[in-house]
Amino acid sequence: MEDQVEDIELRPATVRRNLTIKNNVARQVAINFMPSRQAPYNTLRLRRVNSENNALLDAVASDTPDAANKQADIIVREMELHTHLMQNDPVSEELRREALRDLPQGLTMKRNVRAKLSASVSLHSKRRPISVLKRFQYRLSFAWKRTRERFRDLIFSIQLWYEPIRIIEGHLGTAVGSYFHLLRWLFSLNLLLSGLVVCFLVVPQVLHDHNNSTTTDLGWLDIISGKGGLEDSLLFYGHYHDGVINGSLPLSYNMPFAYFFTMFCIYVGFFLVFCYRTAYSYRRNFIETSGGLSNVFANKVFCGWDFGIVSAHAASLNAASLFNEFKELLSEKYKVKVKRSLCMKIFEYTVNTIVWVTVLGSMMALHYGVWALRAMTTRTTNWNLLVSLILTSVLAVCPLLFNFLVRLEFYRPRTSFYVTLARTWLLDITTLSLIFYYWAKSSTKCWETVLGQEAYRLVLLDSVVSLLLLPAVEFVRILIFKLNPKGTGPEFNIAYNSLTLIYNQALLWLGLLFSPLLAVAVTIKFFLLFYIKRVSVLRACRPARKVWRAAQTQTVLYMFVTLSLFTTLFGIGVLFLASTSDACGPFRQYVPVIAVIGEGVLGLSTHQTLNAIITFIIRPGVIGFLFVALCVSVYYMRAKSIAQRSMVDLLRQMLVLQAKDKDFLLTAIAKVSNGEWLYSPKPEENADSHTWRYLHEVRKPSNAGYHFDGSRLSHAFDRSDKPVRPRSERPQSVRTDGDTDSSFSWQGSSNYLNDLENRRMI
């Protein structure tokens, strides 16, 4: 099989092309009548068959209404072949609708086909009584479908920032648009989050506070640092009531339960949403498109143009970038590859390693510094604020340093981009985890509130950076560019900006539990960010000069958001749920916090059996067993996927071979129909060839009249263990005379070709 692969991938280009190219049209017609095209198995195939038939019909006649009618007839006939499409029940009606929608035809044609179809359905369907249950099912699925459509309709009507994003995409390309899509998505999720938090936590607490009101006074520095008057306010964990709230109504509201379950639903629910989204995006952009050859040239040619562009400037930039990339690709392809010497390789690896070590080392030093700063006991008021300020500036500057550092290394552009992304994200998430760990392990009274304050400060200070500082820098840059247009104008740095979003989201995940109103703050921030970025992008940025592979980058960004959430969940599980929180907050009565489920909801101390069951389930042995089972199933899935991948490879090769077979057969048929059935096989040379076998086994006199020959079939099965053997002998001949068919020695065909040559010479 190995050499077979090579044969396919390294086949000499253009050897045979010129020979076969002239028969293309006629051949395509013939192919359309092959059984595989005539008996489609699914609607997808069906579509193509129709269009081919129509292409045929188009050649015959067009424009007349009669021809259109005929086309519709053909399509209807094709569809009638599918019994599952032709039933008179809702399921096949839905299938018909989808098949119709996927037809590559105009609306008029679709309507025509639909009319004919519904006429024919009533004729074709086998009438069967439908059971009540079935009918109920149908009705349910119909209602569900309608609701879904209504919902989609509604979503479109209330879609936020539709037109602005479209304009941005039109001027700066889809890649920059993807940043705004991420922003919009995070904004709408946070809006939902804020809604949940406000409804279930803040409003009840406000009602409670209303009953026993306290007054606080605020200094302006308190607003930034979250201390003083703000410390014991709705903003932070410590303020929330730890018992039942009795309003004026005869209803009561258990605050600890509410707090626990709201947070639980938010974290777990959003984790699932993010996981699903990431997995979906990963599947679409990495798995489904992986494997096989990387079609760099074809991809550039067919997918290079961004159809969403509207401005002439962006269009000319897109054309120029494609032009440059074509040139680059070609020069890369035909460049004599200088083999890197061993020394060079070792040097490159050493440099890469050194840079990695430096980066990780400086990260650790940074973390140590943060820890030391935090642990320092000073008399300075607002020491906390100062530390947060330092943290924010470090986190804003470091990505730029990483961006610079990666240029010293020897990576391909794409890898270096991912490396920078990964480093920045790593820095962000480790710093946040460190803060979490520091406060959780510190002996501060009510550390939860302090952590909430820290997150609040970081969000606030980061707003200053991303809402004021960065746009100002961008404007200054464009100003410099306008005064001195020799240099290149600033491009919108998608990676850096997206990472800012991700950092904010990670901060929100960390702080949400300890400062519920942080969700509202981040939502407002994202809202403002959208408008500020829109202005700065449209005024101060130019379209990227390189074609940006938006799809895969977006997947990576989603992955980072999900990973941050996962890290936070892990931290909460380890540091918060298992510890006690008896100094403040809603869980004062529960030791440890997780007891809110065990004691509060389930009442384990009173239910002995339940207690026993749960104690059994959470024993290390059981969890270990589950873990091992999980590992085994993951391993199994992995093995399966590898097996399937190799199967796909095999099938692909078979497809290629089949295509070649077909090509060969069609050429043969063309020659036969030209009256060149005068060949003489050379059995002495190649007794194994198809032609030889064909002559001696199939076309022997006893087989005249096309009756079915069982022995031939069994013989074919005998050989099925090496189905591609005759093929594997062919590459030699390809290379020697450049004609794959020559090993079959068609005398007639060579005569024919000679004829052609002679004619051309004349």
Add this chain to the structure above:
Amino acid sequence: MGQGKSQFTEEELQDYEDLTYFTKSEVLYAHQKFKELAPEKVGHNKNAKLPMAKILQYPELRVNPFRDRICKVFSSSNDGDCTFEDFLDMMSVFSQNAPKSVKAEHAFRIFDFDGDDMIGVSDLSEVVERLCGVELKLSESEIQALIQNVLQEADLDDDGALSFAEFEHIIDKSSDFSHSFRIRL
């Protein structure tokens, strides 16, 4: 979105919803956009046929290198003039909800300049030339080299042209296609 004084009846909208990838309000929005191209004409007859030059005023099409091909492919009279239904068809195929296979089908027809149901060498060189724009020109030998590389990657049966199956295979393996082959309404 102007539901009140719409030019369409509920049945017509339902019909469009069934046959395209749009919802009703998207159909109405598309009609609004169509109307902007020629307010007078479309105001009188909602399904008026606009000449190709008018359709090409649509912002995304105006700068597109394949604009005339797109119009021709979607025009029901095959000359590039489009009625509203043709326009709706076009937008539906370019919309986010259209599956890759449908997009591939139409992309194939757009790139198939000579209409022989194969993307041959001449089609490919036309595509490359249009992609690079009017100012920048690749030399003839560069274009040929490029085309040979494309064929080497994509032409599985070695016949010097891409059939639909081969084209679809390329599209299937490209993660960027559905991103780039998209026009937002």
